[in-house]
Amino acid sequence: MIKTDVDGARQFIDDEEYTKTYEMAENAFRQVEQASGPGNNWLGWRRILKEPNDAELERIERHAAEIRKNADIFIICGIGGSYTGAKAIIESLTSGFEGSGLEILYAGHHMGGRYLHDLMEYLKSPREDGEPKRVYLNVISKSGSTLETALAFRTIRAWMHEEYGDEAKNRIVATTGESGGVLNNIIEEEGYAKYVIPGDIGGRFSVLTPVGLLPVAVAGIDIQTLYYGAVAEYELTESDPGKILEYATIRYILHKNGYALDVIGSFEPEMMGFAAWTQQLLGESEGKEGKGLFPATASYSTDLHSIGQMIQQGQRNMLETLFVIEKPISDLKITSMSDNTDELGYLEGKTFHEINHSAQEGTVQAHLEGGVPVIRVILEKLNAQQIGRFIYFYELMTAVYVYMLDVNPFNQPGVENYKQAMYRLLGKKD
Numbered sequence: 173m174i175k176t177d178v179d180g181a182r183q184f185i186d187d188e189e190y191t192k193t194y195e196m197a198e199n200a201f202r203q204v205e206q207a208s209g210p211g212n213n214w215l216g217w218r219r220i221l222k223e224p225n226d227a228e229l230e231r232i233e234r235h236a237a238e239i240r241k242n243a244d245i246f247i248i249c250g251i252g253g254s255y256t257g258a259k260a261i262i263e264s265l266t267s268g269f270e271g272s273g274l275e276i277l278y279a280g281h282h283m284g285g286r287y288l289h290d291l292m293e294y295l296k297s298p299r300e301d302g303e304p305k306r307v308y309l310n311v312i313s314k315s316g317s318t319l320e321t322a323l324a325f326r327t328i329r330a331w332m333h334e335e336y337g338d339e340a341k342n343r344i345v346a347t348t349g350e351s352g353g354v355l356n357n358i359i360e361e362e363g364y365a366k367y368v369i370p371g372d373i374g375g376r377f378s379v380l381t382p383v384g385l386l387p388v389a390v391a392g393i394d395i396q397t398l399y400y401g402a403v404a405e406y407e408l409t410e411s412d413p414g415k416i417l418e419y420a421t422i423r424y425i426l427h428k429n430g431y432a433l434d435v436i437g438s439f440e441p442e443m444m445g446f447a448a449w450t451q452q453l454l455g456e457s458e459g460k461e462g463k464g465l466f467p468a469t470a471s472y473s474t475d476l477h478s479i480g481q482m483i484q485q486g487q488r489n490m491l492e493t494l495f496v497i498e499k500p501i502s503d504l505k506i507t508s509m510s511d512n513t514d515e516l517g518y519l520e521g522k523t524f525h526e527i528n529h530s531a532q533e534g535t536v537q538a539h540l541e542g543g544v545p546v547i548r549v550i551l552e553k554l555n556a557q558q559i560g561r562f563i564y565f566y567e568l569m570t571a572v573y574v575y576m577l578d579v580n581p582f583n584q585p586g587v588e589n590y591k592q593a594m595y596r597l598l599g600k601k602d
């Protein structure tokens with residue numbers, strides 16, 4: 173179960189307003205449950221947990237094991253919902269310092285030429301033993317036409333075909349919509365392996381489809397445990413959505429009362445990928461029709477030394493969401509020393525977890541005193557099961573809360589505007 177601690181936000185909310193608004197949250201949940209709200213053909217993220225596709229999970233596991241055996245580098249080529257979730261899971265559950273074994277790299281998430289140039293140089297450079305690097309590529313795009321992803325894919329696959337010849341087609345895997353889109357034409361022509369993103373699941377809700385599951389399995393994470401964690405949270409919240417409704421109610425009231433920003437962060441750097449994932453999930457879902465809380469992110473305690481000042485004493489229009497991990501991720505202790513020149517002797521014997529926890533508690537106290545409502549979303553442990561639960565928890569909370577705003581959570585019409593202007597400048601026909 174994902175737990176929440178909303179005491180730090182409730183003190184900013186009137187009881188009567190809370191009770192009245194909670195009924196709205198119940199109605200919004202019913203809209204999700206009965207598929208009766210706007211965008212009701214985009215609820216596949218619930219369907220896949222109600223009826224898990226074990227055959228697909230097994231296919232992904234088999235394929236990932238083969239890639240892990242043969243690859244030096246696995247490139248995740250996608251943007252937005254087509255990479256944020258996989259990146260968040262991988263960063264939360266694997267160490268960044270493995271140093272050997274399979275390396276996971278990212279492409280197609282921006283159009284910086286230097287990054288892609290340097291990535292290509294790195295791919296082309298030999299391994300330490302002088303052998304060429306064995307590169308695998310997973311291009312992920314629901315529409316199959318997103319420019320950032322398509323350009324990086326063109327660059328990398330052209331090189332892979334040159335480098336590996338016919339073998340390239342066994343090293344390139346495509347994850348896209350069932351049909352249509354340029355990517356499907358390429359897959360057909362080249363014979364790449366394909367995974368389908370179901371038509372009723374939008375990008376930012378797609379992490380528990382092959383979009384996220386294949387890269388995560390390639391990273392060595394147990395996707396069965398992850399997936400069934402989400403299933404367990406789905407089942408729990410179907411019969412008891414109380415925590416979700418409480419959270420959505422509070423967010424709705426704060427929004428209505430003029431709050432403009434939700435600063436989403438964690439004292440665990442491992443959770444910052446999820447701050448980015450949540451940022452897209454909430455931002456593209458609620459930021460329409462002049463509504464929505466801007467989802468900002470803050471990484472603690474790092475950012476206490478920069479925007480912490482603003483959170484404490486800037487304009488009073490922000491709430492804060494903290495992702496908390498209850499059980500220590502590490503038991504690393506403060507180093508004992510014979511002298512106390514650095515004056516840190518008073519911390520000897522304590523773990524970093526204890527100190528980080530005190531920093532968190534102190535920050536929450538200070539922010540509450542400074543007038544910032546704080547919501548804590550709590551995972552018991554940092555493991556695949558809890559991460560699966562966390563993903564569904566946020567997907568459902570987002571849908572419920574955005575229905576309360578009387579907004580369709582599942583489209584993103586505003587994203588098209590920059591694309592049209594950009595394509596005009598680039599001289600794209602039609």
Ligand SMILES: O=P(O)(O)OC[C@H]1O[C@H](O)[C@H](O)[C@@H](O)[C@@H]1O
Pocket residue numbers: 251252253254312313314315316317318321375376456584587
């Ligand atoms: O998977 P794709 O079709 O390439 O889309 C990738 C991303 O870009 C779009 O512009 C949307 O704003 C996002 O919601 C989406 O996740």
